[in-house]
Amino acid sequence: MGAGKRELLTVGVDLGATNLRIAAYSPVAGLLETVAIPTRIQAGPLGIVRDMCDAVERLIGAHGEHRETAGVGVGSPGPLELPAGRLHAPPNLPGWDGFHLRAEMERRLSIPVEIDGDANVAALAEYALGSGKLLAVDSLCMLTLGTGVGSGIVLDGRIWRGASGMAAEAGHLTIDPGGPPCGCGNSGCLEAYASATALVNAAVRLAAARNDGSIPSANEAARLNAGTLAAAAREGNADALTAYTAAGRALGIGLAALVNLLNLPLYVVGGGVAQSWDLLSPSLFEELHRRSYVYRLTVAGGPASRGIPGGGTRVVPAHLGPEAGLLGACILPLQQPKTSCRRDASAAEPVSS
Amino acid sequence: MGAGKRELLTVGVDLGATNLRIAAYSPVAGLLETVAIPTRIQAGPLGIVRDMCDAVERLIGAHGEHRETAGVGVGSPGPLELPAGRLHAPPNLPGWDGFHLRAEMERRLSIPVEIDGDANVAALAEYALGSGKLLAVDSLCMLTLGTGVGSGIVLDGRIWRGASGMAAEAGHLTIDPGGPPCGCGNSGCLEAYASATALVNAAVRLAAARNDGSIPSANEAARLNAGTLAAAAREGNADALTAYTAAGRALGIGLAALVNLLNLPLYVVGGGVAQSWDLLSPSLFEELHRRSYVYRLTVAGGPASRGIPGGGTRVVPAHLGPEAGLLGACILPLQQPKTSCRRDASAAEPVSS
Numbered sequence: 001m002g003a004g005k006r007e008l009l010t011v012g013v014d015l016g017a018t019n020l021r022i023a024a025y026s027p028v029a030g031l032l033e034t035v036a037i038p039t040r041i042q043a044g045p046l047g048i049v050r051d052m053c054d055a056v057e058r059l060i061g062a063h064g065e066h067r068e069t070a071g072v073g074v075g076s077p078g079p080l081e082l083p084a085g086r087l088h089a090p091p092n093l094p095g096w097d098g099f100h101l102r103a104e105m106e107r108r109l110s111i112p113v114e115i116d117g118d119a120n121v122a123a124l125a126e127y128a129l130g131s132g133k134l135l136a137v138d139s140l141c142m143l144t145l146g147t148g149v150g151s152g153i154v155l156d157g158r159i160w161r162g163a164s165g166m167a168a169e170a171g172h173l174t175i176d177p178g179g180p181p182c183g184c185g186n187s188g189c190l191e192a193y194a195s196a197t198a199l200v201n202a203a204v205r206l207a208a209a210r211n212d213g214s215i216p217s218a219n220e221a222a223r224l225n226a227g228t229l230a231a232a233a234r235e236g237n238a239d240a241l242t243a244y245t246a247a248g249r250a251l252g253i254g255l256a257a258l259v260n261l262l263n264l265p266l267y268v269v270g271g272g273v274a275q276s277w278d279l280l281s282p283s284l285f286e287e288l289h290r291r292s293y294v295y296r297l298t299v300a301g302g303p304a305s306r307g308i309p310g311g312g313t314r315v316v317p318a319h320l321g322p323e324a325g326l327l328g329a330c331i332l333p334l335q336q337p338k339t340s341c342r343r344d345a346s347a348a349e350p351v352s353s
Numbered sequence: 354m355g356a357g358k359r360e361l362l363t364v365g366v367d368l369g370a371t372n373l374r375i376a377a378y379s380p381v382a383g384l385l386e387t388v389a390i391p392t393r394i395q396a397g398p399l400g401i402v403r404d405m406c407d408a409v410e411r412l413i414g415a416h417g418e419h420r421e422t423a424g425v426g427v428g429s430p431g432p433l434e435l436p437a438g439r440l441h442a443p444p445n446l447p448g449w450d451g452f453h454l455r456a457e458m459e460r461r462l463s464i465p466v467e468i469d470g471d472a473n474v475a476a477l478a479e480y481a482l483g484s485g486k487l488l489a490v491d492s493l494c495m496l497t498l499g500t501g502v503g504s505g506i507v508l509d510g511r512i513w514r515g516a517s518g519m520a521a522e523a524g525h526l527t528i529d530p531g532g533p534p535c536g537c538g539n540s541g542c543l544e545a546y547a548s549a550t551a552l553v554n555a556a557v558r559l560a561a562a563r564n565d566g567s568i569p570s571a572n573e574a575a576r577l578n579a580g581t582l583a584a585a586a587r588e589g590n591a592d593a594l595t596a597y598t599a600a601g602r603a604l605g606i607g608l609a610a611l612v613n614l615l616n617l618p619l620y621v622v623g624g625g626v627a628q629s630w631d632l633l634s635p636s637l638f639e640e641l642h643r644r645s646y647v648y649r650l651t652v653a654g655g656p657a658s659r660g661i662p663g664g665g666t667r668v669v670p671a672h673l674g675p676e677a678g679l680l681g682a683c684i685l686p687l688q689q690p691k692t693s694c695r696r697d698a699s700a701a702e703p704v705s706s
Contacts, residue, residue, distance in 0.1 A: 079650055081657040088656050098656075139516070153614070155508070162616020163492070163661045166647045169613040174606050174644055177529055186609070186644040253527050256539070257610055260522040261506070263515020291527055291539040294519045297432055303441050303451075304434040308516045 009067035011056045012329030013074045014118065017041065017092035020052055024059040025330030032063050034326065045099045053108040071112040071333030075121035075325045076101060082165025085115040091183060114332045119144050120159045120168060121328030122320075123152025126268050128331055130319035135310035140266040141258050142318065143170055143251070145226075145273035149191040153262070158335065171195070173257055175250045193250030196226040196272050199243050203229055206239035230276035244279035251280065252287025255315060259292045265308045270318030277317040288315065362420035364409045365683030366427045367471065370394065370445035373405055377412040378683035385416045387679065398452045406461040424465040424686030428474035428678045429454060435518025438468040444536060467685045472497050473512045473521060474681030475673075476505025479621050481684055483672035488663035493619040494611050495671065496523055496604070497678075498579075498626035502544040506615070511688065524548070526610055528603045546603030549579040549625050552596050556582055559592035583629035597632035604633065605640025608668060612645045618661045623671030630670040641668065 007028050014021040020039050024032040035055055040047055056072055079088040085102020087093065105113045116124075123142035126132055132140045138157055144150040149171030153160040160167050171191040172184050179188025180198075192198050204221050216224065233240035255267055274280065288295055297304040298313040305312030320327065360381050367374040373392050377385040388408055393400055409425055432441040438455020440446065458466040469477075476495035479485055485493045491510055497503040502524030506513040513520050524544040525537050532541025533551075545551050557574050569577065586593035608620055627633065641648050650657040653665030673680065 079646070079657070081650075081660070084660065086657075088650055137516075155513075160508075160615070163490075163618040163666070164616060164651055164657050166651065166657065167614060167616035169616075169647055172613045172644075172646065173610050175527075175530070177606055177644075184646045185649075186646075253530055257526050258614070260525045261520060261611070261614065262513070263517060263520035263522075265516040291525075291530075293432070293525065293537045293539075294522055296538075297434075297441055298517050298519065304432070304439075304517050304519065307434070307437065313516070 006068040007066070008070045008334070009060065009064050010070050010330050010333045011059050011072045012121075012326055012332070013052050013056065013072065014326040014329055015039070015048075015052070015074055015076045016118075017077065020048070020055070021326050022052065022055040022059060023326050023330055024063040025327075026063075026067060027331075027334060031323075031327070031330070033059060035059070041094065045093070045096050045101070046104070049101070049104050049108065053105060056109060069111060071114060072105065072109060073121065073329040073332030074101070074105065074113060074115045075118040075329040075332075076115055078117045078166070078169075080115065080117050080165055082116065082161050084165075085113075112333065114335070116159060116161070116328075116332055117150070117152065117165070117168070118325050119150025120152035120161070121332055122150070122270065122324040123154050123168075123268070123328070124159055124331060124335070125324045125328035126270065126318055126320055127154040127157070129327060130324065131268050131316055132266060134319060135266055135314065137265040137309045139262075139264045140268055141168070141170070141262060141264055142268040142270060143194075143254075143274075144318075144324075145194050145196065145247075145251075145269065145271035147195060147197055149189075149195050149271075153264075155264075170254060170258060173254045175253050190250055190254040194247040194254070194273065199226055199229060199247050199273060200224045202243040202246060203232075203237075203239045206242055210239070226272040226276065230279055233276075233279055241279065244276060245283045247273060248280040248283035249287050252284040253291060255284065255288050256291035256295065259288070259295045259298075259313060263294055263298065263313075265310050265313060267313075267315045268318050269315065270320070270324060274317050284315070359421040360419070361423045361687070362413065362417050363423050363683050363686045364412050364425045365474075365679050365681070365685070366405050366409065366425065367679040367682055368392070368401075368405070368427055368429045369471075370430065373401070373408070374679050375405065375408040375412060376679050376683055377416040378680075379416075379420060380684075380687060384676075384680070384683070386412060388412070394447065398446070398449050398454070399457070402454070402457050402461065406458060409462060422464060424467055425458065425462060426474065426682040426685030427454070427458065427466060427468045428471040428682040428685075429468055431470045431519070431522075433468065433470050433518055435469065435514050437518075438466075465686065467688070469512060469514070469681075469685055470503070470505065470518070470521070471678050472503025473505035473514070474685055475503070475623065475677040476507050476521075476621070476681070477512055477684060477688070478677045478681035479623065479671055479673055480507040480510070482680060483677065484621050484669055485619060487672060488619055488667065490618040490662045492615075492617045493621055494521070494523070494615060494617055495621040495623060496547075496607075496627075497671075498547055498549065498600075498604075498622065498624035500548060500550055502542075502548050503624075506617075508617075523607060523611060526607045528606050543603055543607040547600040547607070547626065552579055552582055552600050552626060553577045555596040555599060556585075556590075556592045559595055563592070579625040579629065583632055586629070586632055594632065597629060598636045600626060601633040601636035602640050605637040606644060608637065608641050609644035609648065612641070612648045612651075612666060616647055616651070616666075618663050618666060620666075620668045621671050622668065623673070623677060627670050637668070 151170035182189035300312030504523035535542035658665030
């Protein structure tokens with residue numbers, strides 16, 4: 001567009017049910033400025049879009065003078081229909097059913113807006129700037145274990161969105177058909193075992209079942225989260241340890257499905273629960289090894305591991321922290337256009353003008 | 354290569370544990386000639402490769418005079434490492450562990466040989482020449498329910514092979530972690546419910562459990578297969594019907610995983626068991642509907658179905674019959690090279706010289 005090669009600027013938005021995080025980003029300098037504001041759920045989608053767009057415009061004003069604005073990227077809760085950029089009854093954003101997020105933002109901003117699922121953009125960041133970059137792989141799948149279990153799949157350097165943007169719902173893989181109910185209508189979903197919510201619920205249930213007076217009070221239960229539970233497990237709390245082991249087991253079964261179906265070189269596990277990798281990973285790898293012959297053949301040292309980037313199929317904790325989603329939103333506008341060729345550039349490389 | 358535009362010729366090989374099927378194929382005329390010869394397992398891999406190559410050379414001699422030979426395609430049992438073209442302890446081909454099938458065939462034939470998994474090439478055929486062509490989709494997943502359960506995934510017109518050729522092992526998705534053991538080392542695999550073998554075993558087990566004298570004799574059991582079992586179900590045999598219903602249920606759980614992960618426009622179910630779609634599909638769709646909110650959103654008429662080719666996510670019985678694997682092997686050498694762009698041509702279009 002402009003003459004010469006100007007530095008690019010993007011703005012990324014992490015649309016969360018509690019907070020909006022908005023950042024200005026340059027492929028050269030990285031994150032330039034990050035702001036966080038509360039998500040005014042009661043203001044409805046139009047009010048929240050106004051808050052987002054005001055922040056986007058302020059950041060472009062502050063950082064865009066000597067840069068070329070390449071676009072705005074948004075990581076959104078789902079279910080999200082793409083390329084329409086329309087939400088379908090998102091459980092965490094009441095009042096957003098049928099809302100055309102992309103169209104409304106583009107109407108306000110008059111610059112291109114790329115939208116994708118929050119777990120998809122986190123996977124993109126991990127691919128382009130995290131463990132995927134470190135291991136030089138062209139594909140990965142990332143699971144994010146938070147309040148729910150999100151996931152994103154990057155194939156040959158691009159987010160795999162599927163026919164309507166709803167791919168990579170690994171959190172709703174059935175782990176046990178007769179397992180606990182999930183908000184999605186299914187029972188026994190991965191999310192019902194391996195989210196922070198599920199982990200806390202499992203520990204509280206286990207304590208109650210022991211019937212020895214160790215049930216946490218309502219106050220204590222409200223303070224429990226993946227971190228406090230991990231601390232308890234390390235101090236010898238059997239229920240906390242059992243909950244982590246069960247989550248790891250479910251993850252191993254889910255990862256076996258992903259390895260058997262996709263045969264990717266890298267699977268990344270992020271989110272708060274994954275920070276206690278030492279508690280999670282033993283049962284995870286035990287199940288994965290048992291339930292995926294593809295994993296046994298392709299893990300480092302396996303008979304079919306040599307041609308795989310990184311030396312064999314890997315399952316690792318995330319390299320990026322909680323900022324993965326925001327970073328992914330920032331680099332989303334720099335992804336190759338859909339018509340370009342595979343395997344020629346990483347998503348972090350700017351599209352030349 | 355040659356001057357002008359000559360018609361292309363390929364030879365496809367379906368390497369089965371019982372029979373070798375070899376065909377000459379032209380994109381213009383279709384199958385030109387098909388031969389079938391027994392697989393001489395006792396002759397070992399080199400003997401079988403000689404049989405295959407002799408037949409390939411005979412077919413090229415018979416049909417290649419006025420055509421340009423584009424290559425040979427082989428659909429092979431797995432586990433198969435790609436692009437090496439090497440087998441890893443294939444359960445149905447004893448003595449083939451570590452055998453470099455591709456290298457040995459190219460050494461003998463001195464023409465390019467493309468190798469892929471038997472279920473992958475069947476999926477490619479269904480994509481390029483079957484239901485995928487009819488519905489004009491760019492991606493699909495096909496399950497083949499035979500002695501085992503094979504599967505293949507085509508994304509944007511190309512077989513998804515994964516990092517080492519071992520993707521698309523949907524037959525080894527865990528349906529129930531505590532389910533019946535599978536030959537792969539896992540328990541509760543889809544294959545342990547929905548293969549013809551599993552179906553017959555389930556019906557025999559059910560009859561035995563009834564303890565009312567209706568257990569089939571060893572002779573009767575040996576005659577049972579997916580077809581005879583379907584006939585019995587239609588004549589009111591409760592055990593046969595229950596076995597089909599259970600297979601459909603497992604398929605629905607497995608398909609829910611595939612829909613949630615890949616969000617493809619089309620899932621195809623082929624093989625002998627799928628011929629009784631009326632017996633299989635009610636429980637299949639019941640589970641799929643319950644266990645995949647992505648399916649509920651994207652099925653024809655669903656709120657996010659409009660942008661999907663074919664009008665929404667579809668699950669259909671295969672359009673091609675048992676020749677899918679052989680046809681897929683025939684068109685494998687005509688696939689676009691790995692460096693080409695997505696979404697520009699179907700795999701059935703010849704690569705122009």
